[in-house]
Amino acid sequence: MSQFQVISLESMRIACRNCSLVNLCLPMGLTPDDVERLDGLIKHNHPLHRGDYLFRRGDHFRSLYIVKTGAVKTFAPSPEGGEQVLGFHLPGEIIGLDAIARACHISSAKVLETSAICEISFAKLETLTAITASLQHQMYRLLSQEIGQNTEMLLLLGRKNAEARLASFLLNLSQRLRRRGLSPSDFYLSMSRHEIGSYLGLAVETVSRVLTRFQDDNMIRVDRKHIELLNFSALMALCDGGGQHRQQQRT
Amino acid sequence: MSQFQVISLESMRIACRNCSLVNLCLPMGLTPDDVERLDGLIKHNHPLHRGDYLFRRGDHFRSLYIVKTGAVKTFAPSPEGGEQVLGFHLPGEIIGLDAIARACHISSAKVLETSAICEISFAKLETLTAITASLQHQMYRLLSQEIGQNTEMLLLLGRKNAEARLASFLLNLSQRLRRRGLSPSDFYLSMSRHEIGSYLGLAVETVSRVLTRFQDDNMIRVDRKHIELLNFSALMALCDGGGQHRQQQRT
DNA sequence: CGCCAAGTTGAACAGTATCAAGAGAAGTGG
DNA sequence: CCACTTCTCTTGATACTGTTCAACTTGGCG
Structure with a gap:
């Protein structure tokens, strides 16, 4: 039914090296050692299934999530029980960047199909980026990119x-x-x-x-x-x- | 005509300590020394006037800007000469965070009324945040906050x-x-x-x-x-x- | 086989855009 | 300091896109 299939934990681990965070860092001057340390932060959870929540609006913010395979939607529950979809997240994309500011999630994230999602403790990531300038730069780029994408959406919805x-x-x-x-x-x-x-x-x-x-x-x-x-x-x-x-x- | 008035360079300098970057950092565990160093990065330009550009779409990205007094709009010029306004920026707010990712500006910024704007070299800021964990955290918060605000806008325009x-x-x-x-x-x-x-x-x-x-x-x-x-x-x-x-x- | 959710299609309505015209402000130049 | 132009804003009439309501089709699953 879907071309995104979970194969095995081992292949997931390999696939994770393609996650945007690790992936984007490689050309940025990280030493193999740095990559290893970054990779060490990444927690490989069990596959999630359609309808599972990664987090809900209001949850305390602990981790960023990276979609390895599958798809996730983020949305804001609206007062009357409806929900406004804020984004769809495909393999290689990061979820949760909007929660850093308030230390709690302002949106909910729900899995659309069986997905492999890995998790990165933000606290640990922050510690690591503090001692690795190129990784810090990468984080800034990532956050900024997210802003740019939202901007495109604004253009879309506006006119x-x-x-x-x-x-x-x-x-x-x-x-x-x-x-x-x-x-x-x-x-x-x-x-x-x-x-x-x-x-x-x-x-x-x-x-x-x-x-x-x-x-x-x-x-x-x-x-x-x-x-x-x-x-x-x-x-x-x-x-x-x-x-x-x-x-x-x-x- | 407007309640935002430029008084003097000295008062501008004082006002700048209220800029969001410095301001938000104070409670975050920065030493007075750190604040001093951060403050040292801030360049106090001459007041700009209605119609002046801070930067244009496509310009190379060098600095972030903080509105001290006045108001700025950011917008994306559309093909046919029209423009889509992306945001209005009031005193204490930062402009240019969307440009970090591509190292060039994806939007233009134009001054709406006589304004005092200060400028921070992003390269220098990055160097400083690399050695000051609390400042790095502050930057993450700032970027994340921007994402959250865009999200609100999406909700607004969507429904x-x-x-x-x-x-x-x-x-x-x-x-x-x-x-x-x-x-x-x-x-x-x-x-x-x-x-x-x-x-x-x-x-x-x-x-x-x-x-x-x-x-x-x-x-x-x-x-x-x-x-x-x-x-x-x-x-x-x-x-x-x-x-x-x-x-x-x-x- | 029949139920239920998701998707499609049709018809009518409603919220805004568009077109058009006029009234103020503001800025320009004599 | 006063015409004159120009721009912004306002107001009205009309048109059209997209929503809403409703019925029907399709596929999934017990």
Whole structure:
């Protein structure tokens, strides 16, 4: 059902060296020794299953989490019992950076499909980064990158229509999968239409309709959760497709 | 015209000790000596005036900026010459954290009114935080806080109607001004209606209309750029005011 | 086989954007 | 100091995107 499969603890351990934290540090001048120490901090938990929580809003903040395989969503429970999806996290991505400031989680994180997640004690990581300048730099980059990604989302939600949002969403997923060495044009959505809608600020029905429209225009092929991107340039053209109706004028 | 006035370089220097970076560090176990060193990094530039750029998208990243007095907007220039406002920055707030990751600015920053801005070389700051654990911790908190604020914005843009957006915006400004010791219920908007609209994902006309409606309901008093908040609880009630029409159901 | 959740499709409504026009401010130059 | 231009803001009328409500289809699973 999904291309992300847990193989074995040993392969997980190997895979973890590809985690963004370790991975991104390698070219930054870390000695093998440093990498070893960093790797020593990483705790390899048992695989989690659909519906499991990594943490809940309000939980005390202890660790960062890195998705090794599978997918995770973060969301903010809204007053009326609903929930607003804040992000989807694919293999190689870090979860929990927003909790450092308050030392408690401001969002909840739930596993979307069977996933291998590793955990890094933030306290220990902080101690390590304090004595390893290049690792500290890496942490700054990581945090800053997260800010940049949120900024892109703001742009998306601020001034784009439903088609541009879906197109951006699909291309964004595609890009992140490619970075991870997975097919950028053929993948499974582990999240529901409802969750996509929540993430993009659209109603479920709109998500469904727009996907159908994309398929009718031969830009994608949809079969339930299986997505194939057929026409990248057309999708990219839609992304820029400006404001809610036409576009916004100068400020 | 504005309550933010540049007085003198000396008072600026004193004021700078209230900058968030220094300020937030004080309770975190920095020795007076550390504070002194941090303070030494801070460069006090000449006052900037409306329309001046702090930096432009694409500029090489060198420094972080802290608003001492005045106001700054950050924005992403869009292809057709328009611009999407990403944030407004009031006294005590830091600008440029999103640029660390790529070492170049992904947004532009423009001064909205005569402002005193100080500058911190990021390279030097990084060196200092590498040898001062509590300062490193402070930097992590700062970056994480920025992520948290963006997250709030995502919530706002994702599922709120025009009234909720404006109400949240006003209350958010109010809160930030209060934190700074300024009046939380009586202030000037240094940004145009258009800029507010761009920030909130609304048309200028909608901003204008909703403000008028708020005034008609005696929740605020508006006179051009001068705003008085009259009924906080009513505004707060509007903030929760759910989805685009009613509210969103469970995921 | 039948139930239940998830997804799709259709029709009507509603919130905002857009278009258009006018009223103030503010800034410019004589 | 006063026209004149220009920009910002406001207000009204209309159009359109996307939500809402509702019914139906599909797939999963006991």
